[in-house]
Amino acid sequence: MAIVADSKIVRNYSISTSKNPPSCLEDSFGTPTGLHRIADKIGAAAALGTVFKGRVDTLTHFSEFPPDEQSRNLITTRILRLCGLEEGINSGKGCDSYERYIYIHGTNHEDRIGEPFSGGCVELDNKAVIDLFNRVETGDLVWITDS
Numbered sequence: 001m002a003i004v005a006d007s008k009i010v011r012n013y014s015i016s017t018s019k020n021p022p023s024c025l026e027d028s029f030g031t032p033t034g035l036h037r038i039a040d041k042i043g044a045a046a047a048l049g050t051v052f053k054g055r056v057d058t059l060t061h062f063s064e065f066p067p068d069e070q071s072r073n074l075i076t077t078r079i080l081r082l083c084g085l086e087e088g089i090n091s092g093k094g095c096d097s098y099e100r101y102i103y104i105h106g107t108n109h110e111d112r113i114g115e116p117f118s119g120g121c122v123e124l125d126n127k128a129v130i131d132l133f134n135r136v137e138t139g140d141l142v143w144i145t146d147s
Contacts (some may be wrong), residue, residue, distance in 0.1 A: 001013040001014075001015045001094050001104075001122065001124070001132075002019070002132045002141055003132070003135060003136070009125075009133075010066055010135075011135065013114065013123070013124050013128050013131075013133070014049075014113050014125070014128070015114075015121040015122050015123060016107070016113050016114065016115060016116065016117040016118055016122075017031040017116060017118055017121075017122055017123075018030045018031040018110055018117075018118050018119060018120045019089075019108070019114055019117055019118065019119075020116075020119075020120075021088060021146075022144075022146040024084070024089055024090045024097070025094060025121060025140040026047055026094055026095065026096070026099070026100055028066060028120070029067040029119045029120050030120055031102070031118065031120050031121070031122060031144060032082075032084060032090045032095070032097045032100070032102055032120070032144060033089075033090070033144050033145060034084060034085070034086045034089050034090045034098055034143070034144060035084070035085045035086055035090075035141060035142075035143055036055060036082040036083060036084050036090065036102075036141070036143075036144065037082070037083050037085055037086060037139055037140065037141055037142065038077070038080050038081070038082065038083075038136055038137070038138050038140045038142060039081045039082060039083035039098055039138065040055075040080070040081040040138065041078075041079075041080060041081075041136075041137075041138055042055050042079035042081065043057055043077065043133075044078075044133070045054055045080065045097045046077060047061065047077075047128070048079060048126050048130070049061045049062050049063070049076055049077060049106070049108070050062075050076060050107075051065065051074050051075065051076055051108070052075045052076070052079055053075075055079060055081070056131050059117055060072050062076055062108035063108075070108060072075065072088060073109055073117065073118060073119065073123075074107065074108040074109060075087050075103065075105045075106070075107075075121075076105065076106035076108055076126055076129075077105070077106030077129050077130060078105060078106060078124040078129045078132075078133040079103045079104075079105045080103060080104040080105070080129075080132070080133065080136065081098065081101070081102070081103050082098065082142060083097060083102065084097035084098065085099040085141075095111045100120065101103040101123055102120055102122075103121045103122070104121065104122045104123075104124065104129065104132065104142070105121055105123060105124075105129060106123070106124060106128075106129040106130075107123040107124075107125070107126075108123065110125040110126065111123050122144070135145055
C-alpha cells in the first residue's frame with residue numbers, strides 16, 4: 001500500500017488482503033476493488049494491540065484473549081472504515097464496501113502481513129496502522145487494485 005500525494009509516493013506499507021480472490025460481492029470475503037474513501041477513523045486513543053469488536057475498543061490487548069480467540073484474525077489498534085464510491089461495483093445493493101464493514105486495520109497476526117490472510121479487509125502491522133491513521137483524513141481516497 002502506498003500513500004500518494006502530488007503524484008509522488010510519500011510512504012509504503014506492507015499489507016495483507018483477503019485469502020479469497022478479490023471481490024466486491026457481499027458474503028464473498030474478498031477484498032473489494034475500485035475507488036473508496038475513508039468514511040470513519042476509529043480508535044485514535046487506543047493502545048497498540050487493543051482489540052475492537054463492533055468498532056468498539058475492548059480496552060484489552062489481543063494477548064489477553066483466550067487462545068481460541070487469539071487464533072482468529074482480530075481487528076486491532078486502529079480502524080479506517082472504507083466506503084465504496086462506484087455504484088454497482090463497490091457501492092449499493094449486494095456490493096457495498098461500507099455495509100460489508102471493509103476496513104484498513106491492525107491485526108494480531110503481524111507475522112502474516114504480506115500474504116493473503118484476511119476476510120476481506122486490508123491489514124497492516126499495528127505500528128504501521130497507527131502511522132497510516134495519523135497521515136490520512138476522513139474523506140481521503142483509497143484505490144484498491146486486484147494486482
